[in-house]
Amino acid sequence: xxxxxxxxxxxxxxxxxxxxxxxxxxxxxxxxxxxxxxxxxxxxxxxxxxxxxxxxxxxxxxxxxxxxxxxxxxxxxxxxxxxxxxxxxxxxxxxxxxxxxxxxxxxxxxxxxxxxxxxxxxxxxxxxxxxxxxxxxxxxxxxxxxxxxxxxxxxxxxxxxxxxxxxxxxxxxxxxxxxxxxxxxxxxxxxxxxxxxxxxxxxxxxxxxxxxxxxxxxxxxxxxxxxxxxxxxxxxxxxxxxxxxxxxxxxxxxxxxxxxxxxxxxxxxxxxxxxxxxx
Numbered sequence: 018x019x020x021x022x023x024x025x026x027x028x029x030x031x032x033x034x035x036x037x038x039x040x041x042x043x044x045x046x047x048x049x050x051x052x053x054x055x056x057x058x059x060x061x062x063x064x065x066x067x068x069x070x071x072x073x074x075x076x077x078x079x080x081x082x083x084x085x086x087x088x089x090x091x092x093x094x095x096x097x098x099x100x101x102x103x104x105x106x107x108x109x110x111x112x113x114x115x116x117x118x119x120x121x122x123x124x125x126x127x128x129x130x131x132x133x134x135x136x137x138x139x140x141x142x143x144x145x146x147x148x149x150x151x152x153x154x155x156x157x158x159x160x161x162x163x164x165x166x167x168x169x170x171x172x173x174x175x176x177x178x179x180x181x182x183x184x185x186x187x188x189x190x191x192x193x194x195x196x197x198x199x200x201x202x203x204x205x206x207x208x209x210x211x212x213x214x215x216x217x218x219x220x221x222x223x224x225x226x227x228x229x230x231x232x233x234x235x236x237x238x239x240x241x242x243x244x245x246x247x248x249x250x251x252x253x254x255x256x257x258x259x260x261x262x263x264x265x266x267x268x269x270x271x272x273x274x275x276x277x278x279x280x281x282x283x284x285x286x287x288x289x290x291x292x293x294x295x296x
Contacts, residue, residue: 050112051112052281054107054108054109055104055277056105056171056274057102057275058105058273060102062268079233081228082230083229084229090231103152113157113158115156116155119152119154120151120152128209150176151175152175154172156169164226166228167280169224169278170222171274173215173218174215179211180211180240183208184208188204217235217272229275230276235271235272239269241266242264243263244262
Protein backbone atom coordinates (compact mmCIF):
# COMPACT_ATOMS: atom_id res chain seq x y z
CA UNK A 18 0.00 0.00 0.00
CA UNK A 19 1.52 3.29 -1.13
CA UNK A 20 1.36 6.69 0.54
CA UNK A 21 -1.47 7.99 -1.72
CA UNK A 22 -3.77 5.13 -0.71
CA UNK A 23 -3.07 5.69 2.97
CA UNK A 24 -3.97 9.38 2.66
CA UNK A 25 -7.15 8.53 0.73
CA UNK A 26 -8.31 6.11 3.41
CA UNK A 27 -7.73 8.71 6.13
CA UNK A 28 -9.60 11.43 4.25
CA UNK A 29 -12.47 9.04 3.48
CA UNK A 30 -13.24 8.84 7.20
CA UNK A 31 -11.42 5.78 8.43
CA UNK A 32 -12.35 5.45 12.12
CA UNK A 33 -9.47 5.50 14.62
CA UNK A 34 -9.85 4.19 18.18
CA UNK A 35 -9.85 6.93 20.82
CA UNK A 36 -6.72 7.33 22.92
CA UNK A 37 -6.43 8.28 26.57
CA UNK A 38 -5.15 11.70 27.56
CA UNK A 39 -3.84 12.24 31.09
CA UNK A 40 -4.99 14.97 33.38
CA UNK A 41 -2.29 17.08 35.07
CA UNK A 42 -0.83 15.25 38.03
CA UNK A 43 -1.27 18.30 40.25
CA UNK A 44 -5.07 18.04 40.06
CA UNK A 45 -5.18 14.74 41.96
CA UNK A 46 -3.34 14.11 45.21
CA UNK A 47 -3.34 11.58 48.02
CA UNK A 48 -2.12 11.99 51.57
CA UNK A 49 0.42 9.77 53.33
CA UNK A 50 0.69 10.16 57.14
CA UNK A 51 4.07 10.98 58.61
CA UNK A 52 5.10 11.22 62.25
CA UNK A 53 7.45 13.87 63.61
CA UNK A 54 9.31 12.95 66.81
CA UNK A 55 11.09 15.26 69.23
CA UNK A 56 13.01 13.48 71.97
CA UNK A 57 14.79 15.01 74.95
CA UNK A 58 16.96 13.19 77.48
CA UNK A 59 16.80 14.84 80.90
CA UNK A 60 19.25 13.96 83.67
CA UNK A 61 18.37 15.23 87.13
CA UNK A 62 19.47 14.52 90.67
CA UNK A 63 18.04 11.34 92.18
CA UNK A 64 18.22 12.59 95.75
CA UNK A 65 15.06 12.13 97.87
CA UNK A 66 12.59 14.90 97.14
CA UNK A 67 14.40 15.99 93.98
CA UNK A 68 12.13 14.15 91.53
CA UNK A 69 10.40 16.58 89.18
CA UNK A 70 6.70 17.24 89.36
CA UNK A 71 4.35 15.21 87.13
CA UNK A 72 6.99 12.46 86.81
CA UNK A 73 6.52 8.93 88.12
CA UNK A 74 9.40 8.30 90.57
CA UNK A 75 9.68 4.54 89.95
CA UNK A 76 11.74 3.18 87.06
CA UNK A 77 9.63 2.45 83.99
CA UNK A 78 6.87 4.85 85.05
CA UNK A 79 4.98 6.72 82.33
CA UNK A 80 3.38 10.16 82.60
CA UNK A 81 1.44 11.91 79.83
CA UNK A 82 1.87 15.69 79.78
CA UNK A 83 0.16 18.65 78.19
CA UNK A 84 2.07 21.58 76.68
CA UNK A 85 1.84 23.55 79.94
CA UNK A 86 3.05 20.61 82.02
CA UNK A 87 5.96 20.05 79.62
CA UNK A 88 7.06 23.69 79.98
CA UNK A 89 6.84 23.39 83.76
CA UNK A 90 8.94 20.21 83.64
CA UNK A 91 11.74 21.92 81.72
CA UNK A 92 11.54 24.98 83.98
CA UNK A 93 12.01 22.79 87.06
CA UNK A 94 14.92 20.96 85.44
CA UNK A 95 16.68 24.17 84.46
CA UNK A 96 16.40 25.50 88.00
CA UNK A 97 18.92 22.84 89.05
CA UNK A 98 22.43 23.84 87.88
CA UNK A 99 23.48 20.18 87.89
CA UNK A 100 20.66 19.07 85.58
CA UNK A 101 21.38 18.23 81.95
CA UNK A 102 18.96 18.34 79.00
CA UNK A 103 20.01 16.69 75.73
CA UNK A 104 17.91 17.39 72.63
CA UNK A 105 18.20 14.80 69.88
CA UNK A 106 17.71 15.70 66.19
CA UNK A 107 14.11 15.93 65.04
CA UNK A 108 13.05 12.68 63.35
CA UNK A 109 10.40 12.39 60.62
CA UNK A 110 9.31 8.84 59.72
CA UNK A 111 6.48 7.18 57.83
CA UNK A 112 3.70 5.55 59.79
CA UNK A 113 4.80 2.11 60.98
CA UNK A 114 8.43 2.57 59.88
CA UNK A 115 11.16 2.63 62.58
CA UNK A 116 13.88 5.27 62.54
CA UNK A 117 17.24 5.19 64.34
CA UNK A 118 19.59 8.01 65.34
CA UNK A 119 23.17 7.27 66.41
CA UNK A 120 25.43 9.90 67.96
CA UNK A 121 28.79 8.76 69.27
CA UNK A 122 32.13 7.25 68.40
CA UNK A 123 34.06 3.99 68.60
CA UNK A 124 37.06 3.53 70.89
CA UNK A 125 39.61 0.75 70.83
CA UNK A 126 41.04 -0.83 73.96
CA UNK A 127 43.83 -3.38 74.31
CA UNK A 128 42.07 -6.04 76.35
CA UNK A 129 44.10 -9.20 75.80
CA UNK A 130 46.85 -11.11 74.03
CA UNK A 131 46.40 -13.51 71.15
CA UNK A 132 48.88 -16.21 70.10
CA UNK A 133 49.78 -16.19 66.40
CA UNK A 134 52.29 -17.86 64.14
CA UNK A 135 54.84 -15.30 62.96
CA UNK A 136 57.70 -16.52 60.74
CA UNK A 137 57.49 -20.04 62.08
CA UNK A 138 57.37 -19.13 65.76
CA UNK A 139 54.61 -18.34 68.21
CA UNK A 140 54.17 -14.68 69.11
CA UNK A 141 51.71 -12.89 71.36
CA UNK A 142 49.88 -10.07 69.60
CA UNK A 143 47.77 -7.44 71.32
CA UNK A 144 44.03 -8.06 70.98
CA UNK A 145 41.87 -4.96 70.58
CA UNK A 146 38.20 -4.59 71.50
CA UNK A 147 36.04 -1.89 69.93
CA UNK A 148 33.45 -0.27 72.21
CA UNK A 149 30.70 1.92 70.75
CA UNK A 150 30.21 4.94 73.02
CA UNK A 151 27.37 7.42 72.67
CA UNK A 152 23.61 7.52 72.29
CA UNK A 153 21.31 5.33 70.17
CA UNK A 154 17.65 6.32 69.77
CA UNK A 155 14.98 4.26 68.00
CA UNK A 156 11.42 5.50 67.45
CA UNK A 157 8.44 4.07 65.60
CA UNK A 158 4.94 5.49 65.34
CA UNK A 159 1.75 4.00 63.90
CA UNK A 160 -0.94 6.55 63.04
CA UNK A 161 -4.54 5.68 63.87
CA UNK A 162 -7.27 5.52 61.23
CA UNK A 163 -8.66 8.94 62.17
CA UNK A 164 -5.09 10.33 62.30
CA UNK A 165 -5.65 11.91 65.68
CA UNK A 166 -3.37 9.65 67.74
CA UNK A 167 -0.09 7.75 67.40
CA UNK A 168 1.01 4.44 68.91
CA UNK A 169 4.63 5.14 69.85
CA UNK A 170 7.38 2.60 70.53
CA UNK A 171 10.75 3.97 71.55
CA UNK A 172 14.10 2.76 72.82
CA UNK A 173 17.08 4.73 74.10
CA UNK A 174 20.54 3.47 75.01
CA UNK A 175 23.48 5.45 76.37
CA UNK A 176 26.88 3.79 76.60
CA UNK A 177 29.73 5.58 78.37
CA UNK A 178 32.80 4.92 80.46
CA UNK A 179 32.16 4.77 84.18
CA UNK A 180 35.43 6.64 84.74
CA UNK A 181 37.94 8.46 82.58
CA UNK A 182 40.72 6.70 84.51
CA UNK A 183 41.08 3.30 82.86
CA UNK A 184 42.88 0.68 84.97
CA UNK A 185 45.98 -0.91 83.44
CA UNK A 186 46.86 -4.54 84.14
CA UNK A 187 50.50 -5.54 83.45
CA UNK A 188 51.05 -8.94 81.83
CA UNK A 189 54.60 -10.25 81.46
CA UNK A 190 55.51 -12.92 78.91
CA UNK A 191 58.79 -14.53 77.90
CA UNK A 192 59.89 -14.01 74.33
CA UNK A 193 61.48 -17.05 72.61
CA UNK A 194 65.24 -17.29 72.84
CA UNK A 195 67.17 -16.44 69.67
CA UNK A 196 70.64 -17.64 68.67
CA UNK A 197 71.02 -19.51 71.94
CA UNK A 198 70.46 -16.42 74.06
CA UNK A 199 68.27 -16.23 77.14
CA UNK A 200 64.55 -15.49 76.95
CA UNK A 201 63.67 -11.83 77.32
CA UNK A 202 60.68 -10.84 79.46
CA UNK A 203 58.16 -8.58 77.75
CA UNK A 204 55.53 -6.61 79.68
CA UNK A 205 52.27 -5.62 78.00
CA UNK A 206 49.74 -3.39 79.74
CA UNK A 207 46.13 -4.42 79.20
CA UNK A 208 43.22 -2.02 79.59
CA UNK A 209 40.18 -2.88 81.69
CA UNK A 210 37.53 -0.25 80.88
CA UNK A 211 34.33 -0.24 82.90
CA UNK A 212 31.41 0.46 80.56
CA UNK A 213 28.13 1.85 81.90
CA UNK A 214 24.92 1.35 79.89
CA UNK A 215 21.60 3.13 80.44
CA UNK A 216 18.62 1.62 78.61
CA UNK A 217 15.03 2.90 78.45
CA UNK A 218 12.39 1.15 76.34
CA UNK A 219 8.62 1.37 76.01
CA UNK A 220 6.25 -0.02 73.38
CA UNK A 221 2.81 0.93 72.10
CA UNK A 222 2.21 4.13 74.05
CA UNK A 223 -0.94 5.81 72.74
CA UNK A 224 -0.31 9.54 72.29
CA UNK A 225 -2.61 12.17 70.83
CA UNK A 226 -1.14 14.21 68.01
CA UNK A 227 1.06 16.93 69.54
CA UNK A 228 1.13 14.94 72.78
CA UNK A 229 4.04 14.34 75.15
CA UNK A 230 5.08 11.44 77.38
CA UNK A 231 7.79 11.16 80.05
CA UNK A 232 9.38 7.75 80.67
CA UNK A 233 11.30 7.35 83.92
CA UNK A 234 14.65 5.65 83.49
CA UNK A 235 17.08 4.04 85.92
CA UNK A 236 19.21 5.68 88.60
CA UNK A 237 22.95 5.58 87.94
CA UNK A 238 26.01 6.71 89.84
CA UNK A 239 28.18 9.15 87.91
CA UNK A 240 31.62 10.50 88.68
CA UNK A 241 32.07 14.25 88.35
CA UNK A 242 35.16 16.42 88.38
CA UNK A 243 35.32 19.77 90.16
CA UNK A 244 37.98 22.40 90.73
CA UNK A 245 38.29 24.61 93.78
CA UNK A 246 40.77 27.10 95.20
CA UNK A 247 41.14 30.51 96.83
CA UNK A 248 38.54 32.97 95.47
CA UNK A 249 41.02 35.57 94.22
CA UNK A 250 44.20 33.68 93.45
CA UNK A 251 42.47 30.89 91.53
CA UNK A 252 40.94 33.42 89.12
CA UNK A 253 44.27 34.82 87.92
CA UNK A 254 44.84 33.80 84.27
CA UNK A 255 47.44 31.04 83.89
CA UNK A 256 48.83 31.53 87.41
CA UNK A 257 45.50 30.52 88.91
CA UNK A 258 46.19 26.91 87.92
CA UNK A 259 48.88 26.76 90.60
CA UNK A 260 46.32 27.44 93.31
CA UNK A 261 43.55 25.14 92.06
CA UNK A 262 42.85 21.66 93.31
CA UNK A 263 40.89 18.95 91.53
CA UNK A 264 38.46 16.63 93.27
CA UNK A 265 36.29 13.76 92.05
CA UNK A 266 32.99 12.88 93.67
CA UNK A 267 30.09 10.58 92.90
CA UNK A 268 26.37 11.29 92.90
CA UNK A 269 23.19 9.54 91.81
CA UNK A 270 21.42 10.74 88.67
CA UNK A 271 17.96 9.88 87.32
CA UNK A 272 17.50 9.72 83.52
CA UNK A 273 14.16 10.74 81.97
CA UNK A 274 13.11 10.28 78.35
CA UNK A 275 10.65 12.88 77.01
CA UNK A 276 9.00 11.95 73.68
CA UNK A 277 6.74 14.26 71.65
CA UNK A 278 4.89 13.03 68.55
CA UNK A 279 2.93 14.92 65.91
CA UNK A 280 1.03 13.64 62.87
CA UNK A 281 1.69 15.53 59.64
CA UNK A 282 0.03 15.12 56.25
CA UNK A 283 2.13 14.89 53.10
CA UNK A 284 0.54 15.33 49.68
CA UNK A 285 1.81 12.86 47.10
CA UNK A 286 1.02 12.80 43.37
CA UNK A 287 -0.98 9.79 42.20
CA UNK A 288 -1.47 8.23 38.79
CA UNK A 289 -3.73 10.50 36.68
CA UNK A 290 -7.14 9.19 35.64
CA UNK A 291 -7.34 8.52 31.87
CA UNK A 292 -9.98 10.21 29.72
CA UNK A 293 -11.02 9.53 26.15
CA UNK A 294 -10.44 12.00 23.35
CA UNK A 295 -11.42 11.53 19.73
CA UNK A 296 -9.51 12.34 16.59
